[in-house]
Structure formats: structure tokens, C-alpha cells
Amino acid sequence: MSALAALLALAGTLAASWLLVGRVTAYLRHKAILDHPNDRSSHTIPTPRGGGWGVMLALLPAWALIGGGLGDLRAVLPILAGASALMAISWMDDRRGLGPAPRFLTQIGAVVVGMAALPPDGLVLQGLAPLWLDRVLAGFAWLWFVNLFNFMDGINGLAGSEAATVGGGLALVAALAGLEPELALYGLAVAGAALGFLRWNWDPAKVFMGDVGSVPLGYALGWLLLTVAAKGMWAAALLVPAYFLTDATVTLLRRAAEGKKVWQAHREHFYQKATQRGRSHAEVVRAVLAANAALVALAAASLSIGWAALPAGAAVILLLLAHLGRAVRRVPA
Template identity: 35%
Template sequence: MSMGSGWALLAAPLAWLMLAVLEKATPSGFLKAHMREQPPGTSPVRQIGGLALVPLYLCALAITAWLHPSDQTFVTALAASAALLWLVGIADDHRHQPIALRLAAQFIAAMAVVLTLPPSLTVLGGIFPLWVERLLLVLALVYAINVTNFMDGMDLMSVAGTGIPLCASALLLAGGTAVPAIAFPVLAMAAGLLGFAAFNRPPARLYLGDNGALPLGLTSGIASAALAFETNPVAAILPFGYYLADSASTLILRALHGENLFHSHSGHAYQVARRAGRSVQWVLVRVVIANLALALAAWFAARTANTAIFAASAAFGAGVSAGIVVHFRRQAKFA
């Protein structure tokens, strides 16, 4: 592990310290969650996780801009985009904001980052015109932002569901040349989630909130895009395979049922398992195991030159992602 990686890991104790201070300093009614599923008889929990994680992430980006002058435009755009989503998230946690405003902020943030990417960076190798690929990347980033936000519906879910993929992505990106500036802040965000975990373990004392989940989603999307530039699309998708499978299957099921896709819900596969009586720990153990397996598959997909191993890694990752979603949804039959 490089010296830079060691500094990024300091985000864990710093996040813990900042959240300990914020927990004591903020009023009991500050940014309280009113729509989150909580144990009976408990009062709403404050959504202030992002108030520590995002400033630390912005500090990591500032350090990155200083260490990588050639990438300052990209890093500055990423920092500005994360800050925009953070502020919109704070406003939404305080009082529900219109869908149009939230989507507009997400598209502005995604476009600001994508427009700063050099033309030499391409995922599909010129199969499509560059503007088409960039448009697809904007849509992918907006999707990543929303997936991360909507999947954050259970204690420690963001820590297990996003922290592990981000850590895996940072390790795969370390020493890369396509987007050398991204590994440090990605690892810092993952470390920050580790510090947040102490306050989010069941029963949660604090939640991440939209103010944390939206910038976290942007970071996840950028990490995946950087992996695609550095390695290949399969290795880029695999670390986030469970989130993608759960969110995509949920979207399809909700669309088939005629539900409003922009409204909050509790239809994710892991939430089905929870309603079937499975404990938070039961769900988390399976998410952690699946994400570790997906991280291993991503490593092989990124590092191997053997076509058979690459195909096996992709198939294994797809099987793990789909398998855990089916496993969670099947729990409803045993309720």
C-alpha cells in the first residue's frame, strides 16, 4: 500500500471523530429521517452522516488536485459536483424537494464531470461516436447516484454495499494511468464509510441521509467509469454487481406493477428479506460475502489476459449478483 493510500485511510478515524462531535452538537430534531424503516417505539434518527463524509471527501479531492496538477480541471469539477449534490441532499433531508430539482442537480453534476474528461479516454474504443459514449456515461452516473441513494434503506447497507466495492475499485485503480487522480479520493470515501459504520450499526444512531448518499453515488459511478477506462467494462461493473442487480430487478418489477419509479419504496430484494423476518445481520453477512466475491471476480477480470479466465470471472460475477437477489426475494416464500 502506498503512502497516499495510508493517508486516505485516515478518513476512517476522522469521520468517526467528526460524527461524534456532530452527534453531540446538533439538535435532536436536526435532519431527522421520517420515511426510513425503523424499529417500533424508536424516534426518528438524524441523517447527518454526509455532514462528515463529504467534507472529508472534498478535502481528499483538494489534496488530489495538489498532487496531480494535470488533472486539476477534472478533480475540481468532481469536487464542485459532489458539493452541489451535498447541498441538494441537505435541503432534501431538511424538507422534501421536488423531483425535478433533484434530477436537474444530478444531471448538472454528472455533465460537469464528464465534460472535463479528455477525449482520449474511451470505454468502447470508438464503437460509437465520442458524444454518444459521453451521453451514456452521464446517464450511467445519474443512475449510480440514484441507485446508491435508494439502496440506502437499512442499517450498514451503504457501508457493506458501497464501501467494499469502493475499496476494491481503489485497489484496482492504484498505480493506474488513465485517471491517476481518482484512487486516493475513492479510498478516502471508503475509509470514511468505515468510520460512519460505528454510528450506523443496528440499531443505528445516525443515518447517511441524501446529503451523504448522493455524493457517494457520484463517487461510485466515477470509480466504475475510471475502472472502465483503466481496464475493461466488465471489471468496472463487477464490484457494484449486487447493487446493480438489486436495483435493476426492482425497477423492472415496479414498472410491471405500474408504480411511480421516482417515489420512495421498500421493494429492493434485501428489503423483501427483511420483511420476511430476516435480521439485519442475516442480510449484511450475505451482502458482504457477495461483494467480496465480486471484488475477487473483478480483480481477475481486470488483471488476466486469458480469455477463458476473463469469461469465467464475468460469468461468476453475474451468477453471484443474480443469485443473491433471487435468494433475498425467495425469503418471502418462507415468511
């Protein structure tokens, strides 16, 4: 991977996303396509929803250009097709609300199609299961990641920051491990598109991503994570997104144990409770970014020390969750 290609992937998608999200925001506001606050919201004023259009319209052409330029277009086409289908169904859901069946069936279809883009001879579980079972379990994990990324898009700046660090972290891992250069460039393109979006979504947000962005973005990142795992860097693939994986999974299991409907919207994630305890959106996101930086460093270290990096990663997550769980005492001005 040349330095020029890396710069173009990052800076090009950042600029394109920045401009496109701005145009999309103006359109959404003009058409009054707004997310109005309710008892499950973390915002207090009506805000345009659907800024993810700008993110994905910057990212998907960039991936097509990267794939075409490096002779990998046919391999990435299933991901482009799956992400496009998810954008369409998610936009319908953003506009008028759909039941879980059409959304879930489209996600399953996108994951099935996307399986063709995984390394044909690479086992995500590193030989712990035969190929057919490896692919089934990888499909379930991919489907879960698509949904958890959507669940975690609940406060200003969080999903964009996570996408930027996961994309950038995977690019670093791919480059250090000497993997195919397109993998690193795909990751940098995600990071750039997410950073461009953050210009508009950082607290106080001028626009929300919406399902039209968070669902296909989770799908694209899920493919990158599974691909890196199938290439043998499974510890890194677990470490880079570890905060989102932990928060969403623990919250789901806790709600299931309490007999609650796990598919319903709520405000029980660790990051949401942190804002309820007095932390601003920006404070929570900065704490997550600090933890993510440590997780990316551990992912890079895992290329040398393997699974031994995982306990340190677990410690980082526990410290972050403990930090988010503390109430904030504001000193009166």
C-alpha cells in the same frame, strides 16, 4: 502508489469521518433533525438523519489533497464542484422535502459538469459508439447510478458497506492495472470515509446517512467507475458494484411493469424484502459483503481474463438474491 500514501488515504479519512459523523450526530439530535418511522421505513424509532455530512466533509477535502498532491487537482475539481452542489440540494430535500424537478435538474447539471473529469480520449463503451454518443450514454448511466445508490440506502449499514467495498475494490483494480495512483487513492479515501460512518450506522444505527450523503457519494463513485471503464477495465467496473446495480435495476423494471410510480419511496428492493422475511439488517449486510468480496476478487481476475469473469459474477448475484429471498425460521429460545 506508495504504501504510506495508501495508509494515509484510508486511515485519515476513516478517522476524520468517524469524528465528524459523531459531531454531526450530536448536532442533529440536539436540533431534533430526525427520521421518523412510517409505513415505508425499515426502522422503528426516530433516528437522526444527515450523517452523510460527516462522510462528505471527510471525503471531499481528502480528494482535494490527493489531487493537489499528485498534480491532478484541476482534473478532479469538476467532481468536487458537482458533489458540493448535490450536497446542498440534497440537504434541502432532507430538511423540508423538494419536488423531483430541482433534485433531478441539479443531478443532470452535476453530471454534465463532471463529464470534464472523464479521460478525454477514453471511451466508456470501448469504441462501440462515437465519442459524443459514448458520453451521452455514460451520462445517463452516471445519473442512474446516483439515484440507485440513493434508493439502496434503506437499511442500517448497507450503503456504507457498499461504498467501502466499491471504493476499496476500485482501488485494488487501479493498483493491479497500473493506473494513475490518484485513482487508487480516491477509492481508498471513499472506503475510509465509509468505514468511519459505519461506526455510527451499523445496526442498530445511531444516525442515517440521508440524501446529503448518499447522493453525492453515489456521484463520486459513479465517476470512479466510469473512469476505470474508460481506462479499459469495463468488466471490473461492472462487477464491483454489481449487487447494487442488479437490485435497483430489477426492482425498478418490476415496479414499472406493474404500473407503479417508480419514483415513489417503497420497500420492494431485495434487501428490504429480506428484512421483512425475518433477517436482521446486520445479517443482510453481512451477506451482501460476502458477495461483494467475491465480486471484487472477480473484478481483479477480469484484468487477466476479461469478460469471462462476468458469468461468474452473475452467478454470485443470483446466489445472493436467492439467499435474500428465503424466509428465515427462528428457533424459539
